[in-house]
Amino acid sequence: MTSYKFIEKQYFGLNKISLSTRLICAVFCFIMYYFRENQQKTGDVYFFIGIVIILISILLFFVLHFRTEVNKNSVILDGLWTTRKVKINIDHLVEVNRVKYSKFIFNRTVYNLHFNKKIRFYTRGEYAIELVDKDGLVYLIGSQKTEELYRVLNEKINKK
Numbered sequence: 001m002t003s004y005k006f007i008e009k010q011y012f013g014l015n016k017i018s019l020s021t022r023l024i025c026a027v028f029c030f031i032m033y034y035f036r037e038n039q040q041k042t043g044d045v046y047f048f049i050g051i052v053i054i055l056i057s058i059l060l061f062f063v064l065h066f067r068t069e070v071n072k073n074s075v076i077l078d079g080l081w082t083t084r085k086v087k088i089n090i091d092h093l094v095e096v097n098r099v100k101y102s103k104f105i106f107n108r109t110v111y112n113l114h115f116n117k118k119i120r121f122y123t124r125g126e127y128a129i130e131l132v133d134k135d136g137l138v139y140l141i142g143s144q145k146t147e148e149l150y151r152v153l154n155e156k157i158n159k160k
Contacts, residue, residue, distance in 0.1 A: 013060030
């Protein structure tokens with residue numbers, strides 16, 4: 001049995017960009033329902049579509065995007081059933097930093113995205129943990145609990 005030092009779950013429905021997009025679509029449907037209902041009495045479809053969008057948004061609050069675990073000697077990033085588990089060996093890490101994830105307010109959810117010489121994992125949060133390994137690979141892990149994750153990883157790296 002493995003003892004975990006840190007566990008965090010991040011869910012799809014809590015991402016700002018996807019949540020705001022779904023809510024804007026629902027508001028549009030309700031506005032169209034209002035105008036259609038007052039003019040032609042055929043706007044019921046818009047009302048039901050708006051309700052369905054809101055129900056899907058609520059369901060997405062419970063759909064796991066990825067799970068971050070720090071155990072004895074590795075960082076494990078495990079996503080949905082269609083994604084590969086990513087295991088980062090703590091012994092190969094040389095640096096851990098707490099950085100701002102992006103300069104933008106809205107960021108897309110990503111899992112194992114190789115972009116600009118960084119491997120990104122993000123669902124939500126303003127800050128991220130940047131891990132650099134011996135080979136020069138940079139992992140950027142977005143988290144809601146960056147202080148705790150940084151503290152745990154820093155302790156493990158300093159023990160080496």
